[in-house]
Amino acid sequence: MLPVAIFLMVILASLVGYSMRLSLLANQGSIQDVQGAQAYLAAKAGVEWAAYQVIAPGTTSMQSCPTPPNPFTINGFNIALTCNQTNPMPQDRAGTQNIGMYTITATASKGAAGALDYIERKVTVSLSRCLMGTEECS
Numbered sequence: 089m090l091p092v093a094i095f096l097m098v099i100l101a102s103l104v105g106y107s108m109r110l111s112l113l114a115n116q117g118s119i120q121d122v123q124g125a126q127a128y129l130a131a132k133a134g135v136e137w138a139a140y141q142v143i144a145p146g147t148t149s150m151q152s153c154p155t156p157p158n159p160f161t162i163n164g165f166n167i168a169l170t171c172n173q174t175n176p177m178p179q180d181r182a183g184t185q186n187i188g189m190y191t192i193t194a195t196a197s198k199g200a201a202g203a204l205d206y207i208e209r210k211v212t213v214s215l216s217r218c219l220m221g222t223e224e225c226s
Contacts, residue, residue, distance in 0.1 A: 120207070127196045127209035130165035134194030135213045138169055140189050143217060149218060150188045165196040165207075188217045 106135040134156075141154035153171030174189040191214050199206040 097162055116176070120205075122206045123198065123205075123210060126163060127165055127191075127198065127207045128211070128214065129137050129213040130167060131161040131194045131196035131209045133162050134160065134167040134196065135211045138171055138192045138194065139190075139213060139215055142171070142215065148219060150186065153190070153192075162196065165198045166198070168195040169193070179223070186219045190215050 096106065107132045138154050138156070142151050143153045154169075156167065156169045160169060164175050172191045192211060193210060193212045195210045197206070197208040201208075
C-alpha cells in the first residue's frame with residue numbers, strides 16, 4: 089500500500105508543478121501582449137508627432153524632416169525616428185503645385201535586445217504635402 093501512496097503523491101506533485109508552469113507561461117504571454125500593444129501605440133505616437141511637424145498647419149513652405157528630442161521616450165519606450173523626404177515635384181504642367189513626399193518610420197523599444205522582456209514595434213507612414221502658394225491643392 090505504501091508504494092501506491094508514494095506513486096500517487098509523485099504523480100500529484102508533478103501535475104501541480106506542470107499546472108503552475110502553464111499558469112506562469114500564460115501570465116508571461118499576457119504581459120508581453122500588453123507591452124506589445126503599448127509599444128505599438130508609442131511608435132504610432134512617434135509617427136504622429138513627426139507627421140504633425142512635417143504638415144506644420146498654418147505654414148506655406150515645404151518642411152524638412154523633424155529632429156526628435158534626445159532622448160525621445162513615450163510611456164517608457166525609446167523611440168527611434170527616421171524620416172526620408174523627396175524633393176518637391178510639380179503636380180501640373182505649369183509647375184505651380186509642389187508636392188513633397190515623406191516616409192516616416194518610428195520604432196518603439198523597451199529592454200535589451202535578445203532579453204526575454206525585450207519589446208519592439210515599428211510603424212511606417214508615407215504622406216505627402218501639397219503647396220500652391222497660399223491656396224490649397226486641388
